[in-house]
Amino acid sequence: METVGAVEAVPRPGLRERKKQRTRDALVRAALELFATRGWEGTTVDDIVAAVDVSQRTFFRYFASKEEVAFFVPRLAESRVAEALRSRPPAEPPLEALRRSVLDSWDEINAAVEQVVPLELHLRVYRVIESTPALFAAHLRRSAELEEELARIIARREGLDVDADPRPRILVAAFGGVLRVTERVWSAGEDLSLAAMRDLMATYLDQVGPALAGDWRTG
Amino acid sequence: METVGAVEAVPRPGLRERKKQRTRDALVRAALELFATRGWEGTTVDDIVAAVDVSQRTFFRYFASKEEVAFFVPRLAESRVAEALRSRPPAEPPLEALRRSVLDSWDEINAAVEQVVPLELHLRVYRVIESTPALFAAHLRRSAELEEELARIIARREGLDVDADPRPRILVAAFGGVLRVTERVWSAGEDLSLAAMRDLMATYLDQVGPALAGDWRTG
DNA sequence: TTGTCAACTGTCAGTCGCTGACATTAGCCT
């Protein structure tokens, strides 16, 4: 079961694999840096590949589109949230499970991000995403896809069929809506710390019930 | 204040204006028909302009992008919903105002749509929008923009500042989330009538409270 | 070490969406 000179656990990838990894990372870093400084339309794929010194064709073999590289970091976060939700205790009420999944993954997510690009760079890119219509649209679609996944996980937890009982999707849709408001307000505000975002999210989630309840003026 | 020979109300537009209107309508109809039959990627702008016999340049003078023509019909709906919300009685609780704005505009919207394209064609195009990633992303962004507008209207009704009090946005985000689930389930189902959609929406909105409330298993 | 195979990369030509510049056509108005 063990090749000579190779350890069981992680049989250190060959030169080829390491080279690919380096190219991919270099492309991500160069692209994000350019997006953050010159903006989305101000950056061409040719600019990116010139910075890394590979051909344009190579870029498109690593990323299906110019968009995809912009969402490299958010992608890391999405998979972790789904992961977290899957491992919540089944006894927990659905909304509570969602809330804790997002809030608890936060630190872990940021550690993972830092391994690829400085967190500060990601934040700058995030602002570009929010202010560029084409990118913002893509962001919303990705969110919708994540929500669909979360709804399915919730349904399974509760022993329901997503296509028969709409409650999982309704819950997640409402939850996701609040998340987006949080992102928006947070990134428009001054305190861009993660603690600030966490607090904001917790506060907003607490307000969903009251906001939906009815007349705000008689509160 | 009155030009000689011109009637006050609607001084029937000149030939030039009527020609423009015809060209625009022809482009919309040709485009939607093509999208519905050949799909989004299967239709080029050249195909559309060939069907109407105008130059490509003319197409882009009427529509900023290939996307814009695909959303010509949804656009009609959006403005009417905002309009309806503005004219709801101020005493009504926010969620109730939103709900009635959408449900009550329905018939009016469909009448307006029919004046441009057959409703059945629009439904076929809508399915293309939902199943084409690029179009679906654009759809979500448009929804987000409408939600922002609705949030501002709600805030004004309640005498609040949207940027200070998050409740309007939270409410609308949750509401919008439910709307999207409705659209999804409806367009995937069999009964594509408008009555079916209205019922579905009403039902789902009623379930938001319970879904958020807590443990579904002790219900 | 060497040679073979397969993976990776580069080059090139071409499509499609979209735009600016400039020339042409055609309602409009005196």
Next chain:
DNA sequence: AGGCTAATGTCAGCGACTGACAGTTGACAA
């Protein structure tokens, strides 16, 4: 009728993206 101007057409070009083919370079066995 003729001038003004909006609408349209033509053309050249950019940028994202793709398929086809050729060259290069790790991997692996003889």
